[in-house]
Amino acid sequence: MSFFTIVLKRCGIYIGLAGLSVLLTTAHLHAQQRQIPLDKLQSGLAFTGPEILDLQADDFANPALPSMDKGAKLWKQVAGKSDKSCQSCHGELSANMKGVATRYPAIDKATGQLFNLEDRIRQCRQKNQKANEWPLESDELLAMTLYVTSASNGMPIQVSIDGKAQSHFEAGQKIFMTRQGQMNLACTQCHDQRYGIKLFTDKLSQGQPNAYPAYRIEWQRLASLERRLRFCYTGVKAELPPWGHKDMRDISLYLMWRGQGLKIEVPSVRK
Ligand code: HEC
Ligand code: HEC
Numbered sequence: 001m002s003f004f005t006i007v008l009k010r011c012g013i014y015i016g017l018a019g020l021s022v023l024l025t026t027a028h029l030h031a032q033q034r035q036i037p038l039d040k041l042q043s044g045l046a047f048t049g050p051e052i053l054d055l056q057a058d059d060f061a062n063p064a065l066p067s068m069d070k071g072a073k074l075w076k077q078v079a080g081k082s083d084k085s086c087q088s089c090h091g092e093l094s095a096n097m098k099g100v101a102t103r104y105p106a107i108d109k110a111t112g113q114l115f116n117l118e119d120r121i122r123q124c125r126q127k128n129q130k131a132n133e134w135p136l137e138s139d140e141l142l143a144m145t146l147y148v149t150s151a152s153n154g155m156p157i158q159v160s161i162d163g164k165a166q167s168h169f170e171a172g173q174k175i176f177m178t179r180q181g182q183m184n185l186a187c188t189q190c191h192d193q194r195y196g197i198k199l200f201t202d203k204l205s206q207g208q209p210n211a212y213p214a215y216r217i218e219w220q221r222l223a224s225l226e227r228r229l230r231f232c233y234t235g236v237k238a239e240l241p242p243w244g245h246k247d248m249r250d251i252s253l254y255l256m257w258r259g260q261g262l263k264i265e266v267p268s269v270r271k
Helices: 003-031 050-057 065-076 086-090 117-127 139-150 165-177 187-191 225-235 246-258
Strands: 214-216 221-223 268-270
Touching: 050 268, 065 086, 065 139, 117 139, 139 221, 165 187, 165 246, 225 246
Parallel strands: 214 268
Antiparallel strands: 214 221
């Protein structure tokens, strides 16, 4: 083999590798392309009927309002061994929790885990306030999550999928795109491909996360995004992971990224 052919071969390998890396980069970029472009993003509110719109807009009849009041009360209530309220440490909610809900789920620095806002509040209550635990889906936790989220009302969702969050994002995206359950349906088939279409009596929405925790009329209570997701799992007859499972956090991160730009909208009502 002449020196020339060796150089050529080497070049070939390098060109090949460069080509491969370009391909991989494109694949990576493609994986992060939105299924629904920014100008087509629509909150679930756009797909509900006039009764829900009226209820949500009504400053007295909105059934989620008592939970807002409860959250506001708890914010100021002294609790636990710290002998402090959330407010003692964090001050006025409207000023100091502004925008916080737009960037969760996020990686918790202490544990390296992906936390949604509920997880963060629970952890703060135990670690900093040193008070008794609020279980997932408890009235207290939902009310506080709603109240903290309300400080971000009207602000666009803006989550990070960099660093440690990236693998969670990819896992969430994979679940969203994969058919599952006895019905063999993927989230994307309903919420990317068929939104706006009538399913039974109601229109399918884009499955956006910007209104949670939301008051669901059918359940007669406030419910977390996780509870809504679990209901969609049940809808396709898929096996449910335990409450608080990583899968649920991963999907939530994917949903928030997918809905990036949509504005936080609480307190919301859903059928
Ligand atoms: C068979 C169709 C179907 C599939 C598959 C499905 N959903 Fe849903 N989803 C619904 C229906 C129906 C609703 C209630 C009405 C609406 O908002 O579309 C809903 C509501 C939602 C909502 C609440 C939207 C809002 O504004 O209140 C989210 C979020 C959501 N789905 C996410 C998911 C995810 C994530 C998956 C996959 C794990 C999934 N869905 C799979 C039909 C489906
Ligand atoms: C003793 C002081 C203290 C009390 C009481 C306290 N917190 Fe915190 N909180 C902190 C500190 C310090 C941090 C940031 C570092 C950390 O996570 O520990 C924090 C972080 C947070 C965050 C994350 C903010 C962000 O920017 O991501 C939220 C949300 C939060 N707390 C909510 C609450 C709520 C709700 C309560 C009441 C149930 C509460 N905290 C009570 C000290 C406190």
